[in-house]
Amino acid sequence: MITLSYLIFLAFIACTFYFVPRKFQIFVIFLASLAFIGNISLAVFLFGFSLSIFNYFFGLLIEYARSKSQKRIYYYIALLTNIGILIIFKYANFFIDTINLVFTPFANHNRFPNLSIILPIGISYYTFQNIGYIYRIYKGMEFAEKRLDVYTVYNLFFPKLFAGPIERSNHFLPQLQHKNEFKQENITKGLQLLLFGYFKKIVIGDSFGTTVHTVYNNLDTITGFPILIVFFLQALYIYFDFSGYTDIALGSARIFGFKLTDNFERPFFACNVSTFWRRWHISLTAWCNDFIFKIVLFKRRKWKDWGAVYAVLLTFLVIGIWHGAKWTFVVLGLLQALAISYEYFTKRIRLRSAAYFNQKLVNRVSRFLTYLFFSFSLIFFISPNISVSFNFIQSLIPTHQMNFIGVLKTIPNPQGLLFGLIASLFILWIESCEESGNKILDRFLAKKRWIRWLIYYFLIFIILYQAQGEVTFIYEQF
């Protein structure tokens, strides 16, 4: 999505979309999405399309089932198939490794071989969409989609194929069922989002990513100050990489008049971990809230407070494991659940204590502590395994090697990093203005055209100048 090929493809599809009669518009997107996925790999195309056909038919079967029991059977077949496929592709080797680990002490134990499976791109995203869709039809919350091309676009719409957002069927399907009129506002908003997305990803995300990964890959040789820098940088890295991708996806979709769910709402201005997760990867947390947290909370309502803790724990375990089949992600989920439970039980005491201090100061300290906690938990997100995570944590302890000059020597592309830092501070400043109600972006858009265009040209120049040829996104691997 950050290649010239993608932009030309997008422009071509957008032109075709607006020039064909309106009744064929979705069919154009359908063909474009299949061509896009087919260009990645024929196997991924066949897999994604087959799964869409499967869920499309089961959606209809559930809706038109003659009896409740028949409905339930269809629902469970569809649900278990979706979950089963996800487990086989994503978690089979994790289970095999765990079984092998458990049986290691037994001398005669023959190791179970790992399966050689390649994870289809976007599987975690569209499987969750399918499960949500099937559940809502089963519960009678919406009607099944009648057109296969519309359902396939809901599932495999090319801008959101790689890393979401995970769209809820009641939000995205109605948009696909309407005929889209040409609106200049959609195109300009879409292009602006694309530009901001590329800026976040290339100028900030990639430059931070190089530093972060260099340090994680060389923990044996790098110690001291660079580790501390990376500790503070890694949350910004993930944020700008993923929100950059999200803006590109949202911008691409907006060109066609579709409004996808934004995954971020200024997360670093959250004052606690609970609020943070309402602003971070919103489409995933909203899905988990609807289909896990609320259901578990309702079922365990008799447990009172402990029911809520249980629901939070289960939800964040799923969020952790959703990222991948690794113990590090389990720890990531557990840490969030612990923090939210702590906040839940100490809310009164904390509010009472905070009343003694200046509110602004309390907010700032709370934001900083939330950021610190999230950065800490991200050690388990970025590390390839638990031992690397602990190695990193150990290296965080200050040593005599905390000298700044040494840092500059170990950081690859320090100029790019500096660029990234300045740009990230600028974006965080804009977010801070927006957070306090100062609509700075709206004021910018109200400026004269030549001023806006000059800034756009400047951003394009910086993007091109900083482009390192990196074409992947961190959330693409999930």
Add this chain to the structure above:
Amino acid sequence: MKDLILKLILFILPIILIGAGMEILLRKIPNDYLYKKIQLEKHANTVETLILGGSHAYYGIIPDYLESNSFNLAYDSQFLNFDRILLKKYIDSLPNIKNVIIMIAYPTLSHRYNEGDEVYRKFNYFRYYDLDPPPKNWYQKYYFELFRLPFKKNFQRIISYLRGEEMIHSTVKGWCLEGKKEISKNLEQSALHTAKLLENNSMDFTPGLRELNDIFFMCEQRKVKVYLITFPTWEGFRELINMKKFDKMIETCETLADQNKNVEYYNFTDDSRFTREDYYDSDHLNDEGARKFTLIINELIKEK
């Protein structure tokens, strides 16, 4: 809609114009590929020894120190497929050619031709040598200079050119004089970086062997001697590479030399005559190291 299309065209037009201007400027910039081509074609009648390969050979063999008339046609990251197609292009226009020196480094035999960061260099062979390698991306099929390198590098090249800086880094006989004069102060860090960079985790030598056999056949028909040379590398670098793969590479080259009458293989990788002072970085000789090494190669050629 008309209004929007007009605005879009107006917005994109300066970008296209600047791009076109950059493309024109980039095509004007003198470069080593074109320069060495012109020099080789100019001295074709006198060349007796042709040096091929990647950066080890480009920096490491100084034709002026060889007694036979030599030309260094090596370039950075030039792997065996380009050695072969360059040799095929020129071998019949070099009437006095007697020897071909080919660099064999750690990644040479296992290199996959359409992968890696250096794949963009294929453009040079198309544009300056009229060779037709497959492009990396569809738009590179049209061979724009602008898309060959990242924008930043192109921009910096244009600035250097406009400032009047020297853009040619090769001598008349093709050796690179790009300031490799100093002794590297950080061989350890360079070794770490290079060992990682060169590892493609493949022990499959089939692509390299196919190219080598074609080269041997071409040379045998014309009674040209082939010298496969593994250049000296700093010991710290050798400790970081996969020695199993490296040993297999040496064994393969020795077998090739045994099987082909016109082929000799020399491995200088751990030659004790080369010390820390002879290296520019962990796997490249500096100017003094190159002089020393060329004199050794000269003796070898003389003996044969």
